[in-house]
Amino acid sequence: MVKHKRRAYADDYKQRAVDLVVSSGRSAGSVARELGLHESVLCRWMAERGSARAPADGSVAAPPAQATLPSADQAAEIARLQRENERLRLERDILKKSIAIFAGDPDMRFRFIEDRRGDYPVRVMCDVLDVSPAGYYAWRSRPESQRSSINRDLVDEIKRVHRDVGGRYGSPRIHAELKAQGRGVSRGRIERLMRHHNIRAIMARPRRVWTTDSCHDFPIAPNLINRNFTATAPNRVWLADITYVETGEGWLYLATVLDLYSRRIVGWAMQDHLRADLPLAALKMAISAQRPEAGLIHHSDRGVQYASESYRKVLRSAGFQASMSRKGDCYDNAPMESFFHTLKTELVHHRQYATRAEAKRDIFAYIEGFYNRTRRHSAINYISPIEMELKAV
Incomplete structure (x- = not known):
């Protein structure tokens, strides 16, 4: 049995939670429920930071520009082109969604029309799919099996x-x-x-930027994991790594600490640099929140950040055992690589971040509001990390 411990929240976590309320325009209660907090706690954090309903990065929306009105003839031509473009768009969308679905089966065509009659005009769909509106309405009037x-x-x-x-x-x-x-x-x-019905999970764009610098003279720890990615309880084995997110202001780097037992992200930090204090901030967040006992195995790659004296000093003071992957072998830290792939597949590659502050808000909401609390993980029998931790209590 693992004794339940009251969680401590880092200042960065509190600020991100407040920013999420301010930037999204949602109520404090809604955001608090998403993050698993009491509303009063989040309201206290907002009061401590003097939060107002404006973006935390201080940005101000620009006033709309004055538009030049077209002449009557131009307006008529624009309207005609808009109608024509709308018709072409409808036909293109219908054909795109119906291709490879129908093998000369009118019932399947009628079902397609029925399922999408709220999205497209019935007569347009009948014309494109080469069926008569009368045939469709006759099919529709028949009793459903x-x-x-x-x-x-x-x-x-x-x-x-x-x-x-x-x-x-x-x-x-x-x-x-x-x-x-x-x-x-x-x-x-x-x-x-x-x-x-063409219902699919969103897909990722392939992209690779190296964040590991293993050409250094710091000590290298032995590989204590050896790809045995199992743990008997929370806070026995932690994995750590760094990834990157592209923004309009340049790269944003994300350092995370993952609990191997529950697959929960127990520590994270985001900065515009790759210095050792980036992963160090994530490690300190994890230690403060989880309060693990001595003997925990901390596994990472051989990057200079994790081998640095400042990082090793914190590991020693916490009584952790340091472990490192083999050089250039991402499979030695596969669960962490899997998290980064999931983050980018499900979030980052479907966004265009103008600023680092915008990316930080989005990633915080994903990790603390969805990934840790809601997302079903195949590695832990399709339950969430929070549910997995509760099973150990």
């Missing part, structure tokens, strides 16, 4: 889950979520319905 009705309700539930997680889940996690909600349905059926 029991299986078709069940599938329709199931698709609605799939879309709800997909929407609630921002499109980040594919069929395995949607199946796990519906199962947890008491919906008994096979994963194969969910896969077929998602494929038929």
Whole structure:
């Protein structure tokens, strides 16, 4: 049994939580629930920082520019072109979504029209799919089969889950979520319905920037993990690493500490540099929040930040055992690499950050509001890190 310990929050965590309220325009109660906090705690943090409903980075929205009105003839031509473009856009979207779905089956075409009649005009879809509006309405008036009705309700539930997680889940996690909600349905059926209705998890863009500098004269710790990525309880094995996020102001670097047992991100820090105090801030956050006992294994790559005297001093004072991957072998720290891939697949590669402050707010909300508390992880039987930690209490 692991004794429950009251969590301590770093100043950076408190500031990010306040910034999330200010920048999103949401209520303190809504953000507090997302982060697993009491509303009174978040309100106290806001009061301590004198927060107002304005962006924390001090930016001010520019007044709208005065537009030059077109002449009557120009307005008429613009309206005609807009109608024509809208028609072409509708036809393109319909064809794009229907290609490879229909194999000369009118019922499938009618079902497609029925599912999307709220998005596109029925007559336009009938014209593009080469069926008559009369045929569609005759099909629509026929009694619906029991299986078709069940599938329709199931698709609605799939879309709800997909929407609630921002499109980040594919069929395995949607199946796990519906199962947890008491919906008994096979994963194969969910896969077929998602494929038929073109419901997919968002995808990542490949990009690589090296953040590891292992050419130094500092001591190298032995590899105590040897790719045995298991832990018997929380705060027995921590993994650490650094990644990067592109913004309009330049790179933002993110250092994280991951608990191998629960896959929870227990410490993080974000800066515009790669000096040793970046991962050191993440480590100190993790120690302050989790208060682990001596003997914990801390595993990282051979980067100069983790081998530096300042970092090793904190590890020694906490009684941790240092462990390092083999040179240039990312698989020796695979769970941490998996987190970075997930972060970029589900969030970063679908954003364009104008400033580092904007990226920091978004990443904080993802880690503390979604990844740690809600996201279902395949490595821990499709439950969240918080649920995994509760199982150990």
